[in-house]
Amino acid sequence: MAVTYMKRLEEEPDTYDEKFTNLTKGINLEVFEWILGNLDDDDSSILEVGCGTGKLSANIAHSSKRNVIAIDQNIEMINHAMKEYPTEIEGTLLYQLGSFKDLPVNENSQDMIISTFMISELRPLEQQIFLRNAWQVLKPGGKLIIAAEFVPMSIWRLGFKIKRWRFKKKLRRLKIKSTKLVKYFLDYIEPIGFNIIKKREWKHGSIQVLELVKNHKISSKPGYYKPLQKKYMGISSQLRIYRCTLTGQVDRVPIQPGIYQSGNPNRSSPVLVTANYDFTYIKLMRDLRRIDAWILVLDTDGINVWCAARGDDFGNNQLIEAVEATGIQNYVDHKTLILPQLSAGGISIPKLPKQFPFKIKYGPVWSKYLPNYIDEKPSKKPDYMKLAKFNLYHRIRAGTTHTTFLLRKIFIYPLLLAFIGLISSLYWTNKLTWLVYFLSWIIISNGIIAILFPLSNFTRKFILKGTFFGILNLILLGAITMLFHQSILFTILNLPFIYWVSFFSTMSFSGYTMATAPREIQGEYPTFKKIDKILMIIAIICTIIGILIY
Amino acid sequence: MTEMKENTCCTPTTIIQLPKIWVNESICTGCGLCAEVCPFGLPQMRKNGKYGISDVNSCTECSACQRNCPVAAITLSEQKGCGCLWDARYRIKNNNKSCCG
Numbered sequence: 001m002a003v004t005y006m007k008r009l010e011e012e013p014d015t016y017d018e019k020f021t022n023l024t025k026g027i028n029l030e031v032f033e034w035i036l037g038n039l040d041d042d043d044s045s046i047l048e049v050g051c052g053t054g055k056l057s058a059n060i061a062h063s064s065k066r067n068v069i070a071i072d073q074n075i076e077m078i079n080h081a082m083k084e085y086p087t088e089i090e091g092t093l094l095y096q097l098g099s100f101k102d103l104p105v106n107e108n109s110q111d112m113i114i115s116t117f118m119i120s121e122l123r124p125l126e127q128q129i130f131l132r133n134a135w136q137v138l139k140p141g142g143k144l145i146i147a148a149e150f151v152p153m154s155i156w157r158l159g160f161k162i163k164r165w166r167f168k169k170k171l172r173r174l175k176i177k178s179t180k181l182v183k184y185f186l187d188y189i190e191p192i193g194f195n196i197i198k199k200r201e202w203k204h205g206s207i208q209v210l211e212l213v214k215n216h217k218i219s220s221k222p223g224y225y226k227p228l229q230k231k232y233m234g235i236s237s238q239l240r241i242y243r244c245t246l247t248g249q250v251d252r253v254p255i256q257p258g259i260y261q262s263g264n265p266n267r268s269s270p271v272l273v274t275a276n277y278d279f280t281y282i283k284l285m286r287d288l289r290r291i292d293a294w295i296l297v298l299d300t301d302g303i304n305v306w307c308a309a310r311g312d313d314f315g316n317n318q319l320i321e322a323v324e325a326t327g328i329q330n331y332v333d334h335k336t337l338i339l340p341q342l343s344a345g346g347i348s349i350p351k352l353p354k355q356f357p358f359k360i361k362y363g364p365v366w367s368k369y370l371p372n373y374i375d376e377k378p379s380k381k382p383d384y385m386k387l388a389k390f391n392l393y394h395r396i397r398a399g400t401t402h403t404t405f406l407l408r409k410i411f412i413y414p415l416l417l418a419f420i421g422l423i424s425s426l427y428w429t430n431k432l433t434w435l436v437y438f439l440s441w442i443i444i445s446n447g448i449i450a451i452l453f454p455l456s457n458f459t460r461k462f463i464l465k466g467t468f469f470g471i472l473n474l475i476l477l478g479a480i481t482m483l484f485h486q487s488i489l490f491t492i493l494n495l496p497f498i499y500w501v502s503f504f505s506t507m508s509f510s511g512y513t514m515a516t517a518p519r520e521i522q523g524e525y526p527t528f529k530k531i532d533k534i535l536m537i538i539a540i541i542c543t544i545i546g547i548l549i550y
Numbered sequence: 551m552t553e554m555k556e557n558t559c560c561t562p563t564t565i566i567q568l569p570k571i572w573v574n575e576s577i578c579t580g581c582g583l584c585a586e587v588c589p590f591g592l593p594q595m596r597k598n599g600k601y602g603i604s605d606v607n608s609c610t611e612c613s614a615c616q617r618n619c620p621v622a623a624i625t626l627s628e629q630k631g632c633g634c635l636w637d638a639r640y641r642i643k644n645n646n647k648s649c650c651g
Contacts, residue, residue, distance in 0.1 A: 310632040341587060341589065345612035350618070350620055362587050381586055386587075386591065387589065387590065508635045510634055511635060514633075516610060517570075518631025518633050519611060522629065526642075
């Protein structure tokens with residue numbers, strides 16, 4: 001709910017506290033009071049991570065003689081805090097720019113670390129890195145206090161989700177990224193080396209404060225979290241595959257990033273790196289056929305390798321983050337990571353930091369060749385391992401995803417509207433067959449585009465390709481219409497819709513073909529938009545006339 | 551690749567149009583990593599042991615070769631984006647921000 005909206009408020013430090021209090025209905029103040037009330041007198045060195053306007057740290061430092069360091073990544077917030085709260089006090093109060101990634105204090109030096117409403121801004125692996133870093137700088141038995149927004153229990157979950165969805169929509173309009181859902185945080189706590197000793201919940205658990213204590217008896221170093229193995233065989237995983245096929249391009253379907261395993265890997269088994277899209281994971285695991293290997297799943301935001309690499313979601317940052325958070329180097333004796341070849345558009349080997357513990361090799365373009373690749377270890381890959389062919393099977397799968405995408409994003413509302421309109425005007429219920437026509441035109445024309453796509457390889461211009469398939473579908477679907485209806489006027493009135501859908505779908509299919517350059521498609525877009533608008537208007541007019549007559 | 555254009559009012563302007571991708575042969579060490587990462591097999595070894603791009607028009611500017619070349623021998627005028635209509639639409643509307651991540 002409310003915390004989703006935090007990013008918007010952060011843009012204006014002066015009004016942040018007041019507006020945030022409004023958003024949480026005052027709960028943030030109760031959280032602050034709870035934290036102040038739980039301070040022990042011997043908690044003398046305190047670090048606040050993500051201090052925001054600096055209010056909490058100021059209160060703590062002013063309450064008695066303590067040494068407080070407060071850091072935030074946002075320079076505006078630090079400036080605001082330094083202006084607002086005087087630092088001439090008994091203890092010390094220091095505001096500085098800093099991040100959870102690199103805490104500005106020594107190991108084993110802090111009695112307490114506090115972080116309020118920050119972890120929902122961190123990605124899952126970042127949350128783990130933060131916990132590990134906090135463990136390192138805390139004294140043995142030191143405490144970590146985390147306040148955050150969690151997903152509430154049982155029936156309150158629904159209301160929470162609806163509110164969150166509304167805030168997210170609002171933020172999307174303002175073009176601000178929303179915060180992340182804190183989903184698995186509680187699972188990280190024990191493996192990394194903390195125990196929960198106190199907990200307070202507000203609003204059915206949607207806001208919680210946790211007091212964790214550093215458990216230093218097991219090891220002298222923080223541990224690592226490893227997600228549970230995820231199934232990739234059987235009916236449920238097949239349903240997950242269908243889900244991805246039918247919702248691709250719209251839904252991100254992330255799995256937990258981290259280390260997974262295929263077969264029974266040992267210290268010399270290869271480490272394969274991949275994206276955290278559920279489909280990608282299942283396909284990869286199946287293609288490996290239980291070969292012994294470690295699988296390092298990066299946090300690519302639930303996007304597949306190729307798209308993630310081209311959109312900054314599968315790059316050096318994600319790779320470095322995953323290696324740091326998972327400790328994969330402790331699992332193997334060798335120093336090689338095998339990355340998918342298609343991730344090379346996001347990863348840059350020369351730009352990896354010198355201390356990066358692995359060498360990178362680019363594996364085959366499709367995961368089905370991984371067993372051969374691991375077996376043969378070719379220094380130069382043969383062509384079949386490295387050339388991306390967009391064959392009939394790929395096109396049918398891509399065509400299916402693309403058609404469902406078009407139906408869901410563009411056609412569903414007009415179709416529903418037409419359905420309701422026709423149903424409610426009692427005389428016209430016999431015209432519902434029109435909806436069947438529309439659906440058929442959309443599905444058949446997209447099928448033809450996907451299957452016959454190579455026919456349009458005579459040009460790289462998508463407007464030409466669209467025109468080509470427009471004409472092709474006019475002839476094919478026109479003939480079919482003529483066959484069934486035997487009416488020239490009816491056929492003619494249908495043609496503009498068929499042409500528009502084909503033209504538009506071909507353009508939209510461009511992203512699936514792998515062979516388009518952003519420059520080309522961006523260059524064609526303005527012209528496309530004009531043609532598309534004209535075609536759409538003609539199609540709508542003809543369709544309405546058609547519905548009125550037939 | 552250089553063309554001169556006479557400007558109507560004042561000095562002539564030179565418009566240099568570079569190919570969208572090219573390998574600087576004097577830097578190329580012939581390691582072949584570019585050929586390993588290109589999904590379309592465009593970088594091909596020449597007779598002198600250096601690599602060159604065989605079919606510039608087929609390049610999709612994915613930047614894999616350029617960003618991984620160990621000696622930075624490849625120049626690419628990369629355009630951000632993922633080659634999909636919806637991404638293009640989103641970028642034109644939102645000043646070059648990405649839609650699919």
